[in-house]
Amino acid sequence: MDRSLAWIPRTEFARVLGHVDDPYDRALAFAAMSRINTLYMITRAGSGHIGSSFSAADVVSWLLLEELDRPFEPDGDVYFSSKGHDAPGLYAAMIALGRLDEDGLHRLRRLGGLPGHPDVGTPGMPFNTGSLGMGISKAKGLVLAHRLAGRTSRVVVMTGDGELQEGQNWEALPSAARYGMGELTVVVDHNRLQSDTYVTDVSDLGDLTGKFTAAGWGVLHCDGHDPRQLEKAFAQRAEEHPDRPVVIVADTVKGGGCPTFAATSMAPGEWRYRHHSGAPSPEDHDAAYRELTATADEILRRHGQAPLAPETLTLDLPAKPSGVRLPELYGRLLTEAAHEDPRIVALDGDLLLDTGLIPFRDAHPDRFVECGIAEQDMVSMAGGLAAGGLRPFVHSFSCFLHARPNEHIYNNATERRPVVYVGSLAGLLPAGPGHSHQAVRDVSALGSVPGLTVLEPSHPAQLDAALRYCRTTPDSVYLRLSSQVVPAELAELPPAPLVPGRGHVLRAGRDAVAFGAGPVVLAQLLGAAGILAAQGVELTVVDLPWHNRIDPTWLDELLTGVRHAFVVEHQYGSGGQADLIARQLLETGTWDGAGFRGIGLTDVPRCGTDAEVLAAHGMDAPHLAQLIGADVLDRGRTTEPTGDTPWKLSATN
C-alpha cells in the first residue's frame, strides 16, 4: 500500500553538527535524527529491530561523535556491536557521518544494500555479528593483534543484556583480565528486555557487578541515555582502570527516545514488548516520527536553529504475506499432544513467540522451561530431562540450535534417549536477517549424529504426521521448520503416511525427477515444473521430507527408467539430500548412468528480499527451470515414455 515516509538527509546532520555547540545537546539531537532514519529504514525494509536500535542510539551517538579517537580510520579506535541487531541504528549514525553511502538508507535488507545484521562486507564493520555472545572474544583477539602491531587503539564492544546469558561471555572474561586489557571496554545496553519480554522473567542475570568484578574486570554504571553520564563513565574508565578490561553497564530503555516504542510505555503487568523486531504499524510509525521530530526540533530551537527539513518519499510497501506458518501450527499441535502425553516437556531459548510456544507455556506451565539465550545449557538440560524419563522438545531458531550446542546434541545422542530438537526459521528464507540467521548448514552439521533423524515437513498435514513421528520414534529427531508462509499450492495437501526415507510425488512428469523438502524449495520446484511444462518438458516433483534417511527400494522404484534426477536443497556443501541420494544410487548399483545434479547453495547466503536472494542463489523457479531444462534437452528425454505410470503413483507412499 502507498505510504509517505520521511528521512533526514546528511545535510541536515551536518547542520546540527555544525551549529549546535553544546556537545551533549548535539549528541542527543544526532541520536534523535538517527532514530528517525532508523525508523525509516526499518519501515521501508519491512523488518528490523527498532527496540534495540533505539535503546543503543544515545550511546552510539556519544561514542562516534565525542568519545572515540578517529573511529573507522585504519588506526583509530574500534567500535562494534556484538548483539548486532541494532545494526540499523548504527548504519543510520554512520550514514549521517559520511561513513556509509546515504543510498544505504533506502537499501536496508536489500541485495547489495545494508544487511540485517553486521557483515564485514560493509565498510566499518570489523566483524560479522548477530549470533550472540561472540563479541567480547573477538575483541580480545583484535586487541592482541593490535599489541603485536604495536597499536594501543581502544576497542569498544556493545552487548545486549539478554545476550549475557550466553556462556561464552563469561568464558571470555578471565583472559581479558589476565592480559590486563586496558584497551577493551564492553558497554552493556542494559535495557532489561530480551526479545519480547523481561530478562528477569527469562533468566535473571543475577548480580552483574559481582560477576564482572569476580572475573577481574572493572565495572562502571551510567544512564545510557545521558551523554554527561556517558562522558563521566569513560573518563572514570580511563582514570580508575587504565590496565584492566572494563564493563560499563549503561541503563537504557528498550525503544528509548520516543514514548511510542519505549518499554516504559508498557502497561503494568503487560509481559510482551511489541517492538523487538518487525516493521511498525503505520500508526506507530507516524506517532514515533512526530515524537522524534519534536525532540530534535526542540534542541534545534534552543540553539537558534530552524526545525528539521526532512525528505519525503511515497512508497508502495508490500503487505506482510498472510497464511499458515508451520511453527505457529506446530505450537498448537504440541500443546494438544502434551494434554495426552504427560512426558512431553518443552524447552525454549528466548524465542517463545517465533517457535509458537506461547500456547504451550500457557497450557502447561509446569512442563515449560524457559532457558533464555543459553542453547548449550538448554540442550544438556534436555538430556537430563530425558534421563528422568521425559520426552523433551527443544526449541530455537535452526541457526542457533544446530551449531552452538552441536556437541551437546551429540552427547545426548550417545545416551540413546530420544530428544526432539525443533528448529524454526530453517533454510535460506527469510533472507532479510542475513547469514547469521539463515540455517543452510544445519542438515550437514546434525545429519551424522547417531540415531538422530532430520525431518522437514512442507505442509500442515505433513507437520501433523511429523509431530506424531517425533512423539513415538525411539530415535531423536531434528525437526526442521521453515517459518515462511506455506504457499497455497502446498497448504491444502491431504494427509499422507510418513514412511522413513520415502517421499511423495507432488507432480508427475515423464522427463525428469526433482527432489526437495520444505515449503520454499518445493514451491519453487513446482513453479519450475510449470515453466518447464510450457516448454514441453515434464518434471516429476518429489517431496522428500527426510534429510538423512532414504529407502533404497522406494528410490529404486521411483527412478527406474528415469533419465534425469535433480536434488534441490537449501543446504550448503556436503551432507545433504544430494549426497544421500547419490550414494544410495551407487550402492544399490542399479543406476544406469542417467543424469544427476544436486542444486544447493554454493556460497554464504546473501541478504536481501526473499525474491532477490532466491534468484541470486539460482534457487527460484525460473533459474531452476533453466538449469533443469538445459540438462534434459542437452542429454535428451527419457527413452521409455512412462508418463504418469502407476509406479510413480505407488511411489507416493
Place this chain on the structure above:
Amino acid sequence: MDRSLAWIPRTEFARVLGHVDDPYDRALAFAAMSRINTLYMITRAGSGHIGSSFSAADVVSWLLLEELDRPFEPDGDVYFSSKGHDAPGLYAAMIALGRLDEDGLHRLRRLGGLPGHPDVGTPGMPFNTGSLGMGISKAKGLVLAHRLAGRTSRVVVMTGDGELQEGQNWEALPSAARYGMGELTVVVDHNRLQSDTYVTDVSDLGDLTGKFTAAGWGVLHCDGHDPRQLEKAFAQRAEEHPDRPVVIVADTVKGGGCPTFAATSMAPGEWRYRHHSGAPSPEDHDAAYRELTATADEILRRHGQAPLAPETLTLDLPAKPSGVRLPELYGRLLTEAAHEDPRIVALDGDLLLDTGLIPFRDAHPDRFVECGIAEQDMVSMAGGLAAGGLRPFVHSFSCFLHARPNEHIYNNATERRPVVYVGSLAGLLPAGPGHSHQAVRDVSALGSVPGLTVLEPSHPAQLDAALRYCRTTPDSVYLRLSSQVVPAELAELPPAPLVPGRGHVLRAGRDAVAFGAGPVVLAQLLGAAGILAAQGVELTVVDLPWHNRIDPTWLDELLTGVRHAFVVEHQYGSGGQADLIARQLLETGTWDGAGFRGIGLTDVPRCGTDAEVLAAHGMDAPHLAQLIGADVLDRGRTTEPTGDTPWKLSATN
C-alpha cells in the same frame, strides 16, 4: 613385559567396612584401597587419569559411604562426575561396594569392560560425561524431571576446577538459582591443576566464591581430603541453603593420597604435572603402591585389623608403541614456520602437550595464546586475530574443536579470513578414552563450512606439505591429525605434491580401488590389500587426504575401467568422502554402474583397545579384506586387465 600387579578384592573392602567403626577412618581406608585398585586398573589398561581420580577419591568415598541416601538405587540420591576422567576412581569405589562386577577391575578400557569415560551403558552412570562443562546443566534437567515425578532426591555433581573455564558452567548457574534447586549440589574438585599445569597459569578462575554468589548460589569451602570437613560442609549445605543450589569448593591435591603422584611433590618452579593421564612407570607404580598400602594398613592397625591381603597377578603388559606421531612433528614444523612468518599465531585449549605446541610456546611466547578449556572463546579470539591481519592456528583435540565451537568456526568463515583449525586425536583411535574423545563426526560437522578445507595427512612428508598449504591458502583449513604412531609402511613415504582434491596411489592393483585418509585407515587398507593379494585379488589403495574437495578429472581418470570402488573412513554417517566421491561420480556422468561401497562407522564408537575397536567396527584389515573381497568376487573382476597401468601411476599426482 611381565609385571606383577596387586589389587584389593571386594572381600577386603567388606572387612574394612565391617570392622572399622570410625566413619572417618573407614572412609579414608576405603579411599586408599580404592586408589590402589585405581592404580591397578590404569596400569593394566595402559592409560587413564590417575591425578584426577586420586584427587577426588576421598570425596567419592565419603559421598558413597556416608553422605548420600541410597546412591544407585532407582529412587535414591544421584551422584555423577561431570569431568568424567576420574571414572577409574569411581569404578573402583563402585566395585568395592558391589555396584559393579569385580571383573571390571581387570577390564578398564577394554571392549565390553569399563569405558575410559562414563557411559550410561555402565550400571550407575546416569550420563555420558568426559566432554567438559555439561554436568551442571544435565543435573538441572534431572532435578526438574524428579520434581515432575514428585521426587526430592538430591543430585550431586563433581566438576573439575579447570573444567569451570567452560562457559556452559556459568550459563547453567542462573536457572538453578531461579528454580531454587535445593536438591542440587556441585562439588568442585579444586586441585588447582588442569591437564598438565596450574589453572592460574592457564586461565585463572578469579574469585570463584564471588562468581557463584553473584549467580545466586550458596558457596561453601572445605578440605576435600578430610571426611570431617566434608561431613560439616554437607550439613551446612542442608541447614544454611535448603532452597538454593550450592557449590562446595573442595580443596584437594591432584594425585592426592600418596606422595608419588601428589602435585605437592612437584619441584619448586616445575610447570608440568606428570601424572594427568597415561600409565605410571613401573617405579612410580611400585612406590605409590607401597605408600597407599602403608596408609591403609596404618588405619587397619589402629583398629586392630590385619594388614591388607591383596591379590597379585603377573601380566605381560604391552609396551607403548614408539615412532613418529603427527601432532608432535606438526608442533616442530609450526614452530619453524613461525620463524619465517610473523603472522603465525598459535592458540591452545589446554592441550599444550598433546597438540605438540610446547616448542612453539617456548620459541614464540608473544605469539602463543593459552585459552584454557574454552573452545568457543578460543575460536572467536582467532577470528579477532585474523581481523587484525594475523594467521591464527587454533588447537585442541578434534572431538572438542569441531563441535562445541561449531557456530564460531562458521562465523569466522563468513568473514572470509583464513583461520587454521588443527584437531589432533582425530578418528576412531585411540579407542581407550571412549566416544567423548573419538572424533568421527568432525568431517561432516565442518565439511560444509564455506571456504573451509578439511585436510588429513597420513605421513610426515604429507604433513609438511599440508602445513605449507595451510600457511598459503586463502581458505580456512581444518587439519585433521591422527595422534597414533604412523605405521612403518607410511612413515617413510616420500614428499609428493599436494593438489586439492587429488590423492596418491599407495599400491596399485587391477581388481578394485579403495580410498582412505590418515595413517590408521590407510595402514588397515594396505593390510587388507596384502590379505586380498594372497587370495588373488589385487587392490589399488589411494591416499586421498582431502575430505571435502575432489578433482573430477583426476577421479574420472583414476576410476576409468574400474569395476569396484570402495571408500573407507573413520566417519559416522553422512558428509564424508564416500558421499563426496559418490556424488561427484554421478554428476560427472561417466560412472558405468560398477560396484561402489562406502565403509564407515555405523554406530557410536566403542571403547576398548585399538585392535578390539577396529575389529568391532569392521575397520581392521581382515574385516576390510573380507568385505572388499566378497564384493569383488561376487560381482566379478574387471573386464579390462589394466593392472598397474601408466594412468594409475599418473594418478599419483
